[in-house]
Amino acid sequence: MTGAARRFLDSLPADAKAKAQFAFDDAERKDWSNLPAGIYARKGLNFEDMDDRARRAAHELLRSSLSSQGYLKAAAIVRREGVILQNLPANADAARRNTFGMGKYFFCIFGQPGTDNRWGWQFDGHHLALNFTAVGQQVTGAPALWGAEPDEILTGNEAGWRVLAAERSKGLAVIESLTAQQRGKAIVSEKLPEGIFTGPKRDKALQSVVGLPASAMNPAQKALLWRLIDEYVNNQVEAVSAAHKRKIERDGFAKVHFAWMGPVDRTRSFYFRVHGPSILIEYDNTGNARQERDSNHIHSMFRDPSNDYGEDLLRKHYETVPHGRN
16 A cells, blocks of 8 residues: 555646645645535645546555455446536536536545554545555555445436445345344434434544444354444455454443334435444435335445544554654
């Protein structure tokens, strides 16, 4: 990842590099949004302002930081921006058309990759916000927002292509495996929430766990819960995902809770959450008519409550590195 970040910066002319690079502690590192770029102003360098060499280097950086699974999901989410543009009414005005676009995803590099002991990077746009922090040889890919509109393309040559089908089916598999008594604990509301709780600028919105703990599940149910966790954790490269899963186990898998809001119905919208000391997943079907809309618009969060933005890695680094924050 370090080498890919350096090659990306080296591919840029001076003016573009100035847009893309920030100090490690710049407030931009925690400034991202789920909204389209035409609605939420972003800093950094976007695809539209790169030449082909820089775009190839940008994709190399994505591939170096994500697993093949994660990279293909990210690329599919970006492609949805083209689908949204294609589906706009023919009479849509220029402002509406400029709100969306596959080129409106922004790259930011924080610090000096390969020189500083702490650095990071961010990829931010509509329905996708990826944050990576490296401290020494350790990396975290949390927080990450994954969304899709549409999740499944319904018309045209790409009809049937889905992005987040596994997340949905694995969440359903957990809730459908539970007994009536277990569901009574896991279902914390019959109604859908307004949206995900820990979205942009709401890092600490969930301070307590609710729902059914893994300790109250049988072995088959625990295996289904792990499959769901894997689907999110494994979007990171293998070494990072393996370290994160060891951390979940070390902090106590029995403490991980599964919670559900809304109907238990494959044809309708719902919300679920996986929450423990070092894992937080939220999945939500979003839209204007919260209780009745279809399930083809998704917002989902992946966090490590103990290490978002590398907070735990940085704390240990500051305790052991004299005088410096490099």
